[in-house]
Amino acid sequence: MLGYALKRLTSLAVSLLVASLVIFLVVEVAPGDPASYMLGMNAQPDTVAALRTELGLDLPKWQRYLAWLGGMLTGDFGTSYTYRTPVAEMVAERITVSLPLALYALGLSTLIALPAGIYAAARRGKAGDAGVIGATQLGIAIPNFWFAMLLVLLFALKLRWFSAGGFPGWEQPLLALKSLTLPAVALALPQAAILARVMRSSLIDILSEDFIRTARAKGLSRRQALWRHGLRNALIPVLTILGLQFSFLLAGAIIIEQVFFLPGLGRLIFQSITQRDLIVVESVVMLLVFAVIAVNFLTDMAYAIADPRLRHAR
Amino acid sequence: MSVSSGQKYPGGPGAEPPVRQVSQALLQVEGLSLAFGGTAILRDVSLSLPQGEILALTGESGSGKSMTALAAIGLLPERAETSGRLLLSGRDLMTLPERDLCALRGREVGMVFQEPMTALNPVQRIGDQVMETILIHKAMSRDAARARAAEVMARVGLDPERIPPTRYPHELSGGQRQRVGIAMAIALRPKLLIADEPTTALDVTTQAQILDLLTGLVRDEGMGLLMITHDIAVVAGMADRIAVMNAGRIVEQGPTAQVLAEQRHPYTRQLFEASRHQAPLAPVTPGETQLSVQQAVRDYPLPRRHPLAPRRMFRAVKGVSFDIRRGERVGLVGESGCGKSTLSRAILGLEPLQAGMITLDGKPILSHGRPDPEIRRRVQVVFQDPYGSFNPRHSVGRIIAEPFHLLPDPPKGAARQAAIAGALTAVGLKPEHAGAPIHAFSGGQRQRIAIARALIIEPELVIFDEAVSALDVRVRAQILDLVAELSRRRGLSYLFVSHDLSVVRSITDRVLVMREGEIVERGDTSDVFDNPRHWYTKTLMEAAPRLRAPETGGEDDAGGEPL
Numbered sequence: 001m002l003g004y005a006l007k008r009l010t011s012l013a014v015s016l017l018v019a020s021l022v023i024f025l026v027v028e029v030a031p032g033d034p035a036s037y038m039l040g041m042n043a044q045p046d047t048v049a050a051l052r053t054e055l056g057l058d059l060p061k062w063q064r065y066l067a068w069l070g071g072m073l074t075g076d077f078g079t080s081y082t083y084r085t086p087v088a089e090m091v092a093e094r095i096t097v098s099l100p101l102a103l104y105a106l107g108l109s110t111l112i113a114l115p116a117g118i119y120a121a122a123r124r125g126k127a128g129d130a131g132v133i134g135a136t137q138l139g140i141a142i143p144n145f146w147f148a149m150l151l152v153l154l155f156a157l158k159l160r161w162f163s164a165g166g167f168p169g170w171e172q173p174l175l176a177l178k179s180l181t182l183p184a185v186a187l188a189l190p191q192a193a194i195l196a197r198v199m200r201s202s203l204i205d206i207l208s209e210d211f212i213r214t215a216r217a218k219g220l221s222r223r224q225a226l227w228r229h230g231l232r233n234a235l236i237p238v239l240t241i242l243g244l245q246f247s248f249l250l251a252g253a254i255i256i257e258q259v260f261f262l263p264g265l266g267r268l269i270f271q272s273i274t275q276r277d278l279i280v281v282e283s284v285v286m287l288l289v290f291a292v293i294a295v296n297f298l299t300d301m302a303y304a305i306a307d308p309r310l311r312h313a314r
Numbered sequence: 315m316s317v318s319s320g321q322k323y324p325g326g327p328g329a330e331p332p333v334r335q336v337s338q339a340l341l342q343v344e345g346l347s348l349a350f351g352g353t354a355i356l357r358d359v360s361l362s363l364p365q366g367e368i369l370a371l372t373g374e375s376g377s378g379k380s381m382t383a384l385a386a387i388g389l390l391p392e393r394a395e396t397s398g399r400l401l402l403s404g405r406d407l408m409t410l411p412e413r414d415l416c417a418l419r420g421r422e423v424g425m426v427f428q429e430p431m432t433a434l435n436p437v438q439r440i441g442d443q444v445m446e447t448i449l450i451h452k453a454m455s456r457d458a459a460r461a462r463a464a465e466v467m468a469r470v471g472l473d474p475e476r477i478p479p480t481r482y483p484h485e486l487s488g489g490q491r492q493r494v495g496i497a498m499a500i501a502l503r504p505k506l507l508i509a510d511e512p513t514t515a516l517d518v519t520t521q522a523q524i525l526d527l528l529t530g531l532v533r534d535e536g537m538g539l540l541m542i543t544h545d546i547a548v549v550a551g552m553a554d555r556i557a558v559m560n561a562g563r564i565v566e567q568g569p570t571a572q573v574l575a576e577q578r579h580p581y582t583r584q585l586f587e588a589s590r591h592q593a594p595l596a597p598v599t600p601g602e603t604q605l606s607v608q609q610a611v612r613d614y615p616l617p618r619r620h621p622l623a624p625r626r627m628f629r630a631v632k633g634v635s636f637d638i639r640r641g642e643r644v645g646l647v648g649e650s651g652c653g654k655s656t657l658s659r660a661i662l663g664l665e666p667l668q669a670g671m672i673t674l675d676g677k678p679i680l681s682h683g684r685p686d687p688e689i690r691r692r693v694q695v696v697f698q699d700p701y702g703s704f705n706p707r708h709s710v711g712r713i714i715a716e717p718f719h720l721l722p723d724p725p726k727g728a729a730r731q732a733a734i735a736g737a738l739t740a741v742g743l744k745p746e747h748a749g750a751p752i753h754a755f756s757g758g759q760r761q762r763i764a765i766a767r768a769l770i771i772e773p774e775l776v777i778f779d780e781a782v783s784a785l786d787v788r789v790r791a792q793i794l795d796l797v798a799e800l801s802r803r804r805g806l807s808y809l810f811v812s813h814d815l816s817v818v819r820s821i822t823d824r825v826l827v828m829r830e831g832e833i834v835e836r837g838d839t840s841d842v843f844d845n846p847r848h849w850y851t852k853t854l855m856e857a858a859p860r861l862r863a864p865e866t867g868g869e870d871d872a873g874g875e876p877l
Contacts, residue, residue, distance in 0.1 A: 210432040217387055217427075218447045218498060219420030221412070228446070229435045307437055308482040 001304060001311045008300045012293055019289040020072075024065050027282050033057075034081045037276040055081060068282065077283040082275045087283045090268065095287075097167055098257075098264040101180050101187070102249040108188035109195055109245065114238070116192070117199025121234075122226055124204055132196060139193025148186035148259045155182060165261035183260045187253060191245045198241045203234040235306055243299030247292040338404070340365040340505055340538040341386060346398035346408075348381060348390070348562075355381050357562045358398070363555075365505065368532055368539040370549035370570070372585070373559030374786040375757070379542045382559070383510045386540060387423045388415035402506060420447045424499030428511035430491035434483040440494045441467070441479020447501040462501060470497045470527060488650070489520035496527065503535055510542040517649035517813060522857035525552055544786060546589055547816075547859040550574060558582045574861075584788060589861055591791035592820045593798035600823075601640030604807055605661065605693075605775055609633045609670035612656050630656045632831035633670065638775065638807055645818035645839060646811045647854070648828035657828070658777050658811050663690055674775070691720035694768035698780035700760035704752045710763055711748030714738065717771045737766040741796060758789030765796065769804075776808045782817055794821055815858045819843050827851045 035051040036043060052058050056067070071078055077087035120132035156164035162182050168175050206212065207230050215225040254266030265284060272280035304310045341363040348356040356378045363369040371379045384390050385400055388407045400407045402422065407415065419425075424447075427433045435443060441463055448459040467479060470493040483491055492512060499507060509528060513521035529552045532539045543549050549556065550570065557567035558581065566579040577583045612631040630653045638644050648654045659665045661672055663685030672679045674689050694717060697703045704713050711734045718724035718733075725733055735745035741762040747755075755763065761781065768776050778797070782790045798821065800806050812818050818825055818839070825842050827835040827850065835848040846852045 210427060210429055211435045213389070214425075214427060214433045214495070214498070215435070215446075216389055217419055217425040219416050219418075219450050220446075221416045224450070229438070232437050233435070309436060309484045 004304055004311055005301065008297055012297050015293050016290060019293070020069055020286055021065070023282055023285050023289070024068065027278050027285075028061060030278075034276045034278050038081055068279075072283070072286065078279040080272075080277055080280050082272075082277045082280075087280050090280065091265070091284060091287060094263060094265045094268045096170060097180075097262055098250060098253065098266065100176075101183060101253060101262070101264060102246060104177075104180055104184040105187035105191065105249050105253075106242070106246055108184055109192040110242065112188065112192040113195035114199055116196040117238075118203060118226075118231070120196070120200040121203035121207065121230075122223070129200075132200065136193040136197050139189050140197075142190065144186050144190050145255045145259055147189060148183065148256055151182045151186055152259070165259070167262050179260075180262075183253070183256050183262060186259075187249055187256055191249070195238065195241055195245065199234065199238050202237045203230055206230045206234045209233070232306060236303060239299055239302050239306065243295050246295045247288075250288060250291050339363060339401075340403060341369075341540065342399075342401040343382070343386070344399040344401070346382070346385060346400055347396065348378075348385065349395045350391075350393060352395075355394075355562055356385075359559075359562070359564055361557055361564065361567070363506070363538045363540055365538050366532065366536045367554040368529070368541060368549075368552055370541045370543060370546075370553035370556045371559060372543055372546050372549065372556060374544060374585075374788065377559040378562040379559050380510055383425070383508050383540060383542050386506070386508055387419055387425050389419070389425075417451070420499075420504070421451050421453070421502050422504050423506045423508065424502070424504040426492070426495050426499050426507070426509040426512045428514055430488045430495055430515060433495050434491055436483055439480050439482060440472075440477075440486070441481075444479070444494065444497045444501055447498050451502060453502055463497070466497045466501050467494070469531075470494075470500075471523070472497070487520075488516055489524065492516060492520075492524055493527070496524075496531075500531060500535070500537070503537070505537060506540065507531065507537045508540045508542070511544065512541075513548060514544070518815065518859075519649065519853055519857040521548070521859070525859075528552070545859065546585060546787075547861040550861050551859070558585065586861065588787040588791040591787075591794065593791075593794040595643070595798050595821065595823075596802040598641040598643075598801070598805070598823070600642045603637045604640045604642075604675060605638040605809075606673045606676075607637070607657075607661065607670070608635050608672070610635070610657065610660060610667050610672060611669035612653075612660055612665055613668045630831055631660065634828075634831070634833055635670075636826055636833065636836065638809060640774070640807055641801075641805050642807050642824065643801055643822045644807075644809050645822035645825040646809055646828060647813065647815060647818050647825060649813060649854075652828045653831040654811050654828050655779060658695070658779050658809065661777060661809070662693060662695055687720055687722075691717065691771055692774045693777065694771070694773040694775075695777045695779060696761070696764045696768050696781040698783050700757045700764060700784060703764060704760065706752060708752065709748065710738075710750050710752060710755070713752060713763060714748070714767045714770055716767060721771060733770055737770040738763075740769060740800070741766045742792075756789075757785055758792060761785060761789075761793055762796065765793075765800075769800070772804075774807065776806060778808055778810045778812075780812055781810075783812060783814060790817070797821060815843070815854060816860075827854070 033048075035048045035055060035057060039048055039051060049058075056064060059067075068078065075088060077091065079085065080087055080090060083090070116132050116135075120129040123129045152164050155161045163179055167179050170176050203226070207226065212225050212229055215229045216222070220228065250265070253264060254270055256262075257264040257266040265288070269281060269284045271277075272284065339362045341361070343359055343361040346356055346359040347354065359378070359382060361369065361371070361382070371382060373379050381390070385396070385407070386402070388410065390396065396408055398408065402418070407418075410418070434440065441460070444463040444467060445459045448454050448462055449456070453459070454462060463479065464474065468474060472490065472493050477486065477490060483494070486494065496512075507528075512528065513524050516524060525548065528539060528541070531537060541549055541553060546556070553570045555568065556570050556573045557564050558573070558579065559565065560581045566573060566582045573582065574586075577586055610631055611629065611633050613627040613629050616626040616628050634657060636644075646654050646657070656665060660667055661679065663679045666680065666683060674692055677686065677689050679685060679689050679693075714734050714737055715730060718730070724730070731748070734748050738745055738747055743759065743762055743766065752760065752763070764781070782793050785793060794817065797808070801808070810818060810822050822839050825836065825839045826833045827842065827848065829850045835842060835846065835851045842851060843855065846855050
């Protein structure tokens with residue numbers, strides 16, 4: 001188990017290093033000079049040059065890469081070109097919205113999907129199963145931003161249970177949570193639909209395995225065999241999807257954040273790109289990459305917990 | 315045919331008659347019929363198994379024997395339409411509600427399944443799986459259950475020092491897993507134990523141990539054992555009674571010695587003859603050396619212990635040398651994991667060698683790490699699994715014509731059709747079968763198609779890799795006859811790789827015995843089989859199940875028919 005974890009950690013570190021290099025290079029070749037953008041159309045060339053020196057943009061590329069990398073390792077993400085505030089602070093502020101939103105949506109999605117998938121698999125071919133399949137079909141087909149707008153129309157404008165958007169900050173936790181509820185539901189439902197289908201088909205596959213028949217021959221009822229032997233084996237593909245979904249929920253909530261006027265990471269990156277605030281773009285993308293890779297690492301660890309065969313393999 | 319239940323104990327080889335307390339039949343099947351959507355699977359099956367005895371239910375695949383076993387543990391699929399009675403200690407399982415069946419399974423009836431590799435939950439420790447049988451029936455406290463699980467695992471031969479209950483199934487060999495399966499089934503000392511082909515997936519030496527274990531359990535614990543098998547030879551030495559099944563009916567049943575001696579039903583006779591079948595192998599005078607394997611070595615890398623650890627190697631083939639001369643028929647026997655499949659793959663150019671060389675007519679099979687097509691097309695192969703080795707979307711004609719891509723100038727149009735028709739005819743099929751999809755054919759026909767595919771480009775050497783191991787005995791006999799005939803008509807040389815000694819004996823001139831990557835014994839087939847010199851060959855011979863000729867079918871095992 002320790003060797004397995006060590007191996008995964010090594011590959012995590014290598015992935016991060018490669019990703020940082022790719023991100024740096026891509027942002028470098030993208031058109032647009034931050035200094036001239038900041039100073040506007042009519043700026044004097046020597047003013048621009050001075051600003052470039054001040055921002056460190058005139059140093060050789062490799063020096064800037066190393067400086068950026070070294071800074072990130074010590075928690076210094078640099079200073080935003082546009083706002084002249086530390087990137088770390090900006091990101092920290094935004095992540096208190098995006099991370100809870102992603103976790104909230106993930107929790108909702110899991111809470112809906114797993115029971116639905118298990119229910120459908122246990123009643124395979126019956127009305128309950130058909131109902132779950134139909135609902136998941138709908139969940140996958142509906143775009144989440146449109147669903148979000150429907151939620152706003154119904155719960156915010158008509159019923160007035162929730163506010164239509166904005167975020168009050170975490171000083172009032174309950175209010176904050178409430179304002180995240182509609183966006184989380186909008187994000188969670190399509191994810192739940194996919195997850196429920198994976199759960200259902202994975203469990204159906206497992207239920208036809210020989211060891212389920214063995215369990216029945218020992219005297220377990222159909223339900224006991226499903227819970228005791230089916231579920232843990234069926235969770236492995238579900239964990240894969242769950243890992244992918246978390247990454248998506250963290251990085252891919254841009255549209256939903258726009259719909260609900262949430263000051264999240266998605267909006268930060270969107271603004272930074274339009275303002276050529278390259279250092280912010282680099283840092284936020286790097287952060288998201290880190291989150292994705294870290295979640296993959298956690299998924300791998302969860303595999304090893306769920307399946308003892310993996311602890312010994314390569 | 316009805317059978318009285320108070321049968322006199324007919325005596326097994328070297329076994330003491332058990333102490334019999336109950337004379338009423340433990341399992342009594344009366345006129346059991348079963349159908350799925352109107353298709354009859356079982357027709358009027360009647361069986362009787364007294365306590366403390368072994369009843370072998372034998373027949374070919376699809377004969378309904380496994381369905382009978384599932385009925386006896388109340389695990390029939392829900393959509394089964396049944397009639398008749400199945401009494402276990404007087405209670406009719408056909409009418410019991412599911413709740414009562416759950417209480418009965420595992421407690422009064424235990425079942426051992428065929429595939430030890432898949433019959434255990436891969437993510438649960440073996441000790442917990444054995445304990446579960448006890449705990450699910452709330453038969454004991456947790457501590458008592460743990461103690462009983464340890465006791466029963468020791469009873470089935472799992473040494474707690476080497477195989478502690480904390481192991482997971484993937485850390486065990488097939489035979490060890492089957493022992494766990496048996497431990498689960500007998501943990502609560504059920505009155506009836508059902509074993510559905512418990513040794514079919516195992517090597518001969520492991521098979522012999524498992525059969526001994528099952529027999530011992532019946533004699534010691536007084537259980538009744540319903541043993542399902544396609545191979546009469548496996549049960550001939552252990553069963554008290556045999557029932558022969560064909561197309562959902564019991565065609566013959568009675569005490570083992572009597573059934574073996576009389577073989578009243580023609581189907582029984584056919585099964586016995588097929589099981590003992592000797593293919594008519596015409597004598598040949600071998601020509602010059604064709605295939606030459608010289609000091610072949612094949613290493614596999616093992617997973618690293620940690621990312622920086624040095625790569626460790628597993629040597630699957632350890633410097634093996636042998637020749638096959640033109641027209642020769644050579645057998646390669648050994649148990650799973652001995653390296654025989656790796657070796658045959660290397661001959662096909664599918665595995666690189668780390669040392670040594672394999673040549674055909676003096677030219678290396680692999681040149682610069684790639685198979686030389688000129689050489690490669692002279693060797694063809696027939697694999698074991700007649701269901702898995704074809705692309706299910708292709709027609710028979712297309713499947714058979716696959717090896718044509720090895721030719722620089724493959725035949726087209728009418729010549730191609732003629733070649734396909736010729737290959738089909740050669741294996742006893744009809745040219746018009748070329749257009750049919752593969753799923754329309756039975757296992758035996760598929761194996762004929764596999765042979766036709768191997769023959770179509772007229773190879774000089776064919777490798778049969780466990781080519782008849784998955785087939786029923788009657789089909790196996792036909793395929794062996796076909797191989798013998800092809801050898802006679804075409805002067806074909808072949809390497810027959812198998813774990814089944816009786817098959818190798820009937821179809822080869824020379825035999826190589828392989829163990830742990832080395833050839834431990836070689837020689838003329840009859841010499842090696844009659845006078846094995848290496849201890850391992852002797853072990854294999856002793857472990858192989860044998861069927862005596864009907865005339866000698868008696869009480870003792872001595873003087874049995876040679877393999």
